[in-house]
Amino acid sequence: MSIAVDIRKKLGDFSLDISFESDAKRIGILGPSGCGKSMTLKSIAGIEKPDSGRIVIDGRVLFDQMQKINLKPQKRRVGYMFQNYALFPTMTVSQNIGAGLDFSDGDRNGRIADMVKRFNLQGLEKHLPGQLSGGQQQRVALARIMAYRPDIILLDEPFSALDEHLKERLQHEMMSMLEGYEGQVILVSHSRDEIYRFGEELLIMEGGHVMARGETKKLFDDPGTVSVARMTGCKNFSDAERLNTHTLHLTDWGITLELEREIPEDVNAIGYRAHAFEPVWGERQKNCLQFRASGIDELPFERRYYLFPENGAGRADTAELICWFIQDKDRAQMDGKPAPDYLRLKEESVMLLRK
Amino acid sequence: MEFLESLDWSPLIISLKTGVVATVVCFFLGLFAARKVIKLSYKAKAVVDGILTLPMVFPPTVAGFILLLIFSRRRPIGIFLDQQMDIQVVHTWLGCILAATVIAFPLMYRNARAAFEQIDANLVYAGRTLGMTEMNIFWKIVVPTAGPGIASGTILTFARAMGEYGATSMLAGNIPGKTGTISQRIAMVIQDGDFATAGFWVVVVLLISFGIIFMVNMVTGSRMKNIRRW
Numbered sequence: 001m002s003i004a005v006d007i008r009k010k011l012g013d014f015s016l017d018i019s020f021e022s023d024a025k026r027i028g029i030l031g032p033s034g035c036g037k038s039m040t041l042k043s044i045a046g047i048e049k050p051d052s053g054r055i056v057i058d059g060r061v062l063f064d065q066m067q068k069i070n071l072k073p074q075k076r077r078v079g080y081m082f083q084n085y086a087l088f089p090t091m092t093v094s095q096n097i098g099a100g101l102d103f104s105d106g107d108r109n110g111r112i113a114d115m116v117k118r119f120n121l122q123g124l125e126k127h128l129p130g131q132l133s134g135g136q137q138q139r140v141a142l143a144r145i146m147a148y149r150p151d152i153i154l155l156d157e158p159f160s161a162l163d164e165h166l167k168e169r170l171q172h173e174m175m176s177m178l179e180g181y182e183g184q185v186i187l188v189s190h191s192r193d194e195i196y197r198f199g200e201e202l203l204i205m206e207g208g209h210v211m212a213r214g215e216t217k218k219l220f221d222d223p224g225t226v227s228v229a230r231m232t233g234c235k236n237f238s239d240a241e242r243l244n245t246h247t248l249h250l251t252d253w254g255i256t257l258e259l260e261r262e263i264p265e266d267v268n269a270i271g272y273r274a275h276a277f278e279p280v281w282g283e284r285q286k287n288c289l290q291f292r293a294s295g296i297d298e299l300p301f302e303r304r305y306y307l308f309p310e311n312g313a314g315r316a317d318t319a320e321l322i323c324w325f326i327q328d329k330d331r332a333q334m335d336g337k338p339a340p341d342y343l344r345l346k347e348e349s350v351m352l353l354r355k
Numbered sequence: 356m357e358f359l360e361s362l363d364w365s366p367l368i369i370s371l372k373t374g375v376v377a378t379v380v381c382f383f384l385g386l387f388a389a390r391k392v393i394k395l396s397y398k399a400k401a402v403v404d405g406i407l408t409l410p411m412v413f414p415p416t417v418a419g420f421i422l423l424l425i426f427s428r429r430r431p432i433g434i435f436l437d438q439q440m441d442i443q444v445v446h447t448w449l450g451c452i453l454a455a456t457v458i459a460f461p462l463m464y465r466n467a468r469a470a471f472e473q474i475d476a477n478l479v480y481a482g483r484t485l486g487m488t489e490m491n492i493f494w495k496i497v498v499p500t501a502g503p504g505i506a507s508g509t510i511l512t513f514a515r516a517m518g519e520y521g522a523t524s525m526l527a528g529n530i531p532g533k534t535g536t537i538s539q540r541i542a543m544v545i546q547d548g549d550f551a552t553a554g555f556w557v558v559v560v561l562l563i564s565f566g567i568i569f570m571v572n573m574v575t576g577s578r579m580k581n582i583r584r585w
Contacts, residue, residue: 045480045484080480082481084475088482089478090499099487100486145485
């Protein structure tokens with residue numbers, strides 16, 4: 001079980017230049033729309049042809065520009081789930097599931113029936129895709145791919161076409177349905193929640209390049225650079241000046257940070273997640289930030305504060321406001337008290353970054 | 356009643372037969388051409404599409420003239436067909452079919468092309484990643500999905516082929532019982548002043564034409580059931 005991709009493709013102003021290798025079972029690719037993640041998947045499936053490079057799955061060369069190898073999609077055994085599922089509109093559920101199976105295959109009907117059961121589609125066999133809900137359509141699309149027994153499955157933003165309230169549950173459902181699949185699965189998404197839940201391994205893409213690669217949980221905990229941290233959903237950043245092995249001066253926030261751990265020499269910024277601040281009343285403690293409130297947003301289960309750092313470098317740009325999000329369960333500690341005097345940065349939540 | 360008994364019904368048979376055969380030929384040629392053309396580059400498409408659509412745009416007599424130039428038994432191709440393969444086009448039923456096919460072809464081709472262009476490319480890609488052959492993808496996914504557009508194209512093609520006059524009269528002539536179609540019969544009997552027979556055939560044509568349009572509306576309309584009226 002392995003995939004190695006090293007391809008380049010120019011398309012107008014955009015150029016894709018991506019290279020990665022992985023033997024992880026579940027790989028997530030995270031990136032904003034237009035970063036080239038879909039084009040990467042399409043190149044693997046043989047729908048797009050890269051200008052140059054090489055694609056190898058389990059030792060099988062699917063594409064190699066130097067050797068003039070470019071297998072047809074039909075020969076690649078790559079399952080592709082499209083954003084809109086691409087179910088064949090004039091075929092029934094059963095026919096859709098059987099679309100990739102040979103009629104000469106004696107076990108064809110058995111396999112279709114198997115998939116119908118496994119994907120919980122009993123009673124819908126004769127329905128047309130237009131008569132199904134979004135979740136059912138997704139199950140048919142996955143059943144159709146699994147019936148074909150591909151060597152690898154590619155999921156292209158599989159949840160973006162679904163209603164908000166369905167997403168969470170269907171993500172969960174999809175994970176359990178993929179459990180029985182032995183091959184690799186690559187999920188492409190712009191949603192960090194989806195990606196975090198999905199894969200052991202994570203690839204972060206921007207502007208046609210891989211910006212970071214690693215174990216998903218590790219990458220979220222220690223993104224390494226400001227841009228990667230931003231993509232994992234981190235909201236607050238400050239430039240930092242390293243004073244010595246254990247102290248940093250945060251220039252944008254006007255405070256000095258003392259850390260127990262050793263600070264590598266190349267650190268020149270920090271990131272801090274909006275949920276991780278701790279309110280402090282009364283006396284100023286270590287690593288406390290003084291602020292001026294700029295605004296509040298009330299969300300159904302969360303309150304969001306937007307703050308100016310006092311003594312900061314004085315950039316009153318709204319993009320530089322500090323975000324502090326408090327979930328309802330934590331609001332009890334705030335109720336009945338005046339606004340906190342300081343926000344404390346917890347050592348374990350400080351992400352040491354490079355710009 | 357006496358009128359009907361003494362009537363020569365051959366124009367109806369010839370027109371229907373011509374319409375059916377020409378439609379079948381146009382159907383396959385039109386689908387084939389449409390499938391090829393949508394894959395062409397922007398510029399090549401403009402040129403090829405122009406050529407394929409030409410018979411619909413210029414006067415049928417021009418088409419008839421060109422066909423006559425090609426297939427006349429006094430010209431190379433006509434001579435070759437006649438002597439080597441024993442095929443005669445001019446003043447034969449084959450001429451009727453050829454004229455009708457050439458004139459009606461653009462209707463089939465253009466409708467099929469429009470229908471193909473509406474198809475979500477992902478359907479084709481999905482078929483490919485599922486290992487389906489291009490042939491299977493075309494006949495099992497593309498054509499059924501483009502169904503209503505292709506059906507209306509086919510019906511209009513039949514209507515046009517059945518009513519063809521200009522090119523047919525030049526290439527096939529109006530030989531009663533052989534190449535005499537309804538349209539040609541109407542023209543002929545009017546010249547003879549026989550308005551009763553002309554009127555009868557006109558009614559037949561009106562009925563068939565209305566039936567055809569009605570069918571097109573039923574086929575394409577069934578998909579529009581849920582569209583709100585404004």
